[in-house]
Amino acid sequence: MNNQPTDARLIEATNLKNQGKKEDATRLLQEVLKENLENPEALQILGQISYDENNFDVARDLFKESLKLDPTQPHVWNHLGQVLNDLREPDEAAEMLNKALELNPDFGRAYKNLANIKFNRGDRDEGIELAYKALEVNPDLFGTYLILTKAKAIKVGDPLVGKMETLLGKNQGNPGACGMLHYALSYVFEQAGDTEKFFFHLNKANACNKPTDDSWKEKLNKRVENIKSLMTSDFLAAKVSEARK
Numbered sequence: 001m002n003n004q005p006t007d008a009r010l011i012e013a014t015n016l017k018n019q020g021k022k023e024d025a026t027r028l029l030q031e032v033l034k035e036n037l038e039n040p041e042a043l044q045i046l047g048q049i050s051y052d053e054n055n056f057d058v059a060r061d062l063f064k065e066s067l068k069l070d071p072t073q074p075h076v077w078n079h080l081g082q083v084l085n086d087l088r089e090p091d092e093a094a095e096m097l098n099k100a101l102e103l104n105p106d107f108g109r110a111y112k113n114l115a116n117i118k119f120n121r122g123d124r125d126e127g128i129e130l131a132y133k134a135l136e137v138n139p140d141l142f143g144t145y146l147i148l149t150k151a152k153a154i155k156v157g158d159p160l161v162g163k164m165e166t167l168l169g170k171n172q173g174n175p176g177a178c179g180m181l182h183y184a185l186s187y188v189f190e191q192a193g194d195t196e197k198f199f200f201h202l203n204k205a206n207a208c209n210k211p212t213d214d215s216w217k218e219k220l221n222k223r224v225e226n227i228k229s230l231m232t233s234d235f236l237a238a239k240v241s242e243a244r245k
Helices: 008-018 022-035 040-052 056-069 074-086 090-103 108-120 124-137 142-150 159-170 175-192 195-208 215-230 233-244
Strands: none
Touching: 008 022, 008 040, 022 040, 040 056, 040 074, 056 074, 074 090, 074 108, 090 108, 108 124, 108 142, 124 142, 142 159, 142 175, 159 175, 175 195
């Protein structure tokens, strides 16, 4: 299913966002919205930028507004599910992800995000099933391998180990992909007791994820502030009560 915007300015804004030029992308999107406040594509791209900046409340509201205008966007239902999960609303998040899958049953990222929710809730078997479904429809979802190896669902002899090694060879210029794949392989070899390969992949993963500038500090501070705002006394009390049931 094609998720690419059709307006030339929105395509340019998406490219700017992907290049890390988020301020330029935001200015261009604001120009589009001045002409038409009810542009669902512009709203959802702004939502993605807000999400990348850890402004989860803003991202949630933008995704919701985009879906009010056009509820046939599976990728936006997926984005909304992801941000709701980050806002510690897993039930509503799962509902949004299931809506994405109703619109697109071959949406790998929605399966992956649902798997994450299941694992976080302790539903290991269902989480594994969903993660394998994600890879069935999209074998290049790097983060899914990491999810499965953390759950100890992939062992040294599993064909997915070879798949991860092949993906590493194809994605040497992608630090994010290499980091996730090396971390995933480090879990595999740690479980197998192969210390040499465990440390090899762990060191490679750390090198891939090493920041090239100080922008990570601002992002980390925003994420910490978001977590602090979520972890209210009422929220924690509700979780304790839920755990005692």
